[in-house]
Amino acid sequence: MKIIFAGTPEFAAVALAALHDAGFDIPLVLTQPDRPAGRGMQLQASPVKQFAIAHDIPVSQPVSLRLNGKYPDIAQEAHDLLRATPHDAMVVAAYGLILPRSVLDIPRLGCVNIHASLLPRWRGAAPIHRAIEAGDAHTGVTIMQMEEGLDTGPMLSMESVPIGAEETTGTLHDKLAGLGGRMIVDALRKLEQDNLPATPQPEEGVTYAAKISKEEAALDFSLSAEVLARKVRAFNPFPGAFASCEGAAIKIWRAEAVEGAAGTVPGQVLSAGGAAGVVVACGAGALRVSELQKPGGKRLPAAEFLKGFPLEGRRFG
Numbered sequence: 001m002k003i004i005f006a007g008t009p010e011f012a013a014v015a016l017a018a019l020h021d022a023g024f025d026i027p028l029v030l031t032q033p034d035r036p037a038g039r040g041m042q043l044q045a046s047p048v049k050q051f052a053i054a055h056d057i058p059v060s061q062p063v064s065l066r067l068n069g070k071y072p073d074i075a076q077e078a079h080d081l082l083r084a085t086p087h088d089a090m091v092v093a094a095y096g097l098i099l100p101r102s103v104l105d106i107p108r109l110g111c112v113n114i115h116a117s118l119l120p121r122w123r124g125a126a127p128i129h130r131a132i133e134a135g136d137a138h139t140g141v142t143i144m145q146m147e148e149g150l151d152t153g154p155m156l157s158m159e160s161v162p163i164g165a166e167e168t169t170g171t172l173h174d175k176l177a178g179l180g181g182r183m184i185v186d187a188l189r190k191l192e193q194d195n196l197p198a199t200p201q202p203e204e205g206v207t208y209a210a211k212i213s214k215e216e217a218a219l220d221f222s223l224s225a226e227v228l229a230r231k232v233r234a235f236n237p238f239p240g241a242f243a244s245c246e247g248a249a250i251k252i253w254r255a256e257a258v259e260g261a262a263g264t265v266p267g268q269v270l271s272a273g274g275a276a277g278v279v280v281a282c283g284a285g286a287l288r289v290s291e292l293q294k295p296g297g298k299r300l301p302a303a304e305f306l307k308g309f310p311l312e313g314r315r316f317g
Contacts (some may be wrong), residue, residue, distance in 0.1 A: 001024055001025065001088050001089070001188060001192050002024075002025045002026075002027055002086055002087040002088050003019060003024045003025065003026050003087060003089055003090070003091055004026070004027065004028045004029070004030065004082065004085060004087045004089075004090045004091070004107070005019065005026055005028075005029045005030070005048070005090070005091050005092075005093075006029070006030040006031070006090060006091070006092045006093075006095040006097075006099075007029075007030075007031060007048045007091075007092065007093040007095050008031050008032040008046045008047070008048055008094055008095055008096050009046065009047055009048070009094050010047045010173075010177065011093060011094050011116065011173060011176070011177045011180070012031075012047070012048050012093035012094045012095070012114075013046075013047035013048045013050070013051045014177035014178060014180065014181045015091065015093045015114055015177070015180050015181045015184050016029070016048055016051055016052070016093075017051060017181065018181030018182065018184065018185050019091065019181075019184065019185060019188070020051075020055060020057075022185045024185075024188065026057050027057075027058065027085050027086065027087060028057070028058050028059075028060060028081070028082075028085045028087070029048060029049070029052040029057050029058065029059050029060070030059075030060050030061070030062070030078075030095065030097075031046045031048040031049045031052070031059060031060075031061055031095070032046055032061065032095070032096050032097070033061045033063055034046070034049070034061070049061070060078060060081055062074050062075065062077070062078040062097075064097065065078055065079070065097055065098065065099060065100060065103050066098060066100050067079070067100070067102060079102060079103065079106075082103065082106050083106060087107060087108075088107065088108050088109050088192070089107045089108070089109040089110060089111070089112055089188065089191065090103075090106075090107045090110075090111040090112070091111075091112050091113075091114070091184060091188070092111055092112070092113045092114070092146060093113070093114040093180065093184075094114075094116075099111060099146065100148070101148055104146055104147065104148065109191055109192075110145055110146065111145075111146040112143060112144070112145060112146065112156065112184070112187065112188070112191070113143070113144045113145075113146045113151070113153065114141060114143060114180040114183070114184050115127065115141065115142045115143075115144055115151055116128050116139070116140075116141055116173075116176045116177075116180065117131060117139055117140065117141075117142065117209070118138065118139060118140045118142060118158060118160060119142040119144060119151060119155060119158070119201055120151075120152075120201045120202055120203075120205055120206040120207075121136075121205055121206070121207050122139070122207055122208070122209040123150055123151035123152070123206065123207070123208055123209065124150060124151065124208045124209035124210060124211075125209060125210065125211040125212075126209045126210065126211055126212045127139070127209040128169050128172050128173055128176065129169050129209070129212050129234045129235070130207075130209040130210070130234070131163060131172075131209075132163060132167060132168070132169060132172065132230060132233050132234040133230050133231055133234035134230075135226075135230055136163055137162065137163060138160045138161065138162055138163060139160070139161060139163055139172070139176070140159050140160040140161050140176070140179070141158070141159055141176055141179045141180045141183055142155055142157070142158045143155070143156045143157045143158070143180075143183050143184060143187045144156060145198050150208075152201065153201075154198035154199055154200050154201065155199045155200075155201060156187050156191070156196050156197075156198055156199075157183055157186070157187050157196070159179060159183060161175055161176065161179065166233070167233060168233045168234075168236040168237070169233070169234055169235070169236060169237065169238070170236055170237045212235070212238070212239060213239075214239040217231070217235045217239045217240060217241050217242055218241075218242060218243065218244075219231065219241055219242065219243045219252065219316070221243070221266040221267035221280060221281065221282050221283065221287075221316055222266045222267075222282075222283040223282065223283050224257075224282055224283055224284035224285055225257035225258065225260065225282040225284060225285035225286055225287045226257045226284075226285065228241075228255065228257070228282060228287050229255050229256050229257045229287060232252055232253070232254065232255045236253055236254075240253070240293075241253075241255075243267075243316040243317065244316065244317040245311065245314055245315070245316050245317070246314060248294060248295055248309075249295060250292055250293070250294055250309075250316075251292065251293035251294075251299070252289050252291075252292055253291040253292065253293060253299055254289070254290045254291035255287050255288060255289045255290065255291075256287070256288050256290070257282075257285050257286075257287060257288075258279065258285065258286050258287070258288045259285060259286065260281055260282060260284070260285045260286030261281070261286075264281035264286075265281060265315065266281055266282055266283050267280065267281065267315045267316040267317060268280065268281045268315045268316075269281075269311045269312065269313065269314050269315065269316070270286060271312075272302075272306055272310070272311040272312045273303070273306060273312065274303070275303075276288065277289055277290040277302035277303075278290075278292070278302050278305075278306070278311055280316055289302060290302050291305075292305040292309075293305075294308070294309050
């Protein structure tokens with residue numbers, strides 16, 4: 001079975017590696033163009049491109065696949081390449097480009113997507129972040145037959161995993177990436193044997209996982225401690241929850257909700273030191289922060305952080 005793979009970040013690279021290790025013939029990989037990254041802002045290849053190059057798989061990086069878009073000539077070249085590359089199906093995982101109907105119709109067996117949620121919940125760009133932020137007890141991976149709508153296609157398979165009390169987007173990402181890799185291998189083997197029925201998504205329970213912005217990682221201490229603790233976990237490792245104190249944006253990497261005292265001002269540091277970490281008053285309850293980072297510094301346990309940045313008696317904005 002010949003598979004064209006389309007994906008960009010580490011989540012997709014794990015799936016590509018699983019398909020490669022399972023022996024699928026991958027004649028072409030599509031991924032986003034190289035982007036500036038790091039302090040030097042040097043162009044950096046995506047994790048998917050890095051894997052493909054390391055395993056001698058041809059790579060194409062069109063900026064668009066839409067024939068009626070801003071780059072019709074580039075899109076036409078990509079269409080021609082897809083049609084000229086013998087393949088049975090296309091696997092898509094966090095690619096980042098819209099696949100128009102003209103692309104979806106090219107593979108004989110269609111385009112199959114690996115989506116990191118239990119559809120129809122959390123359609124869209126950031127399903128892992130949003131599941132943690134919302135306090136969901138479970139999430140998972142859905143293998144879906146793609147259509148033109150945003151993650152609206154019929155489901156081919158689905159598996160659920162619990163979201164732990166201390167789960168971050170980073171740890172959950174790794175679990176779901178591994179699960180997605182295993183599931184897509186199994187799904188393609190069944191698809192090849194015409195033994196993979198498709199189930200339409202339910203009309204009820206649809207939610208959308210909007211793309212994460214850095215601005216929304218600013219913590220508002222008028223919210224409850226439970227909500228803020230979920231945000232800290234949801235925005236770890238990206239973009240990193242933060243709060244302003246004495247004009248400095250302090251990253252908050254680990255925190256938990258605890259009981260707070262009545263009548264306290266949200267954002268006020270109630271205690272700072274010892275094993276208790278930094279306890280900050282919230283709109284309801286208090287947030288116990290155990291790992292912080294000052295601008296230009298390293299992530300540190302609260303006790304170490306406080307040696308260089310005292311917080312006793314201060315208030316977070």
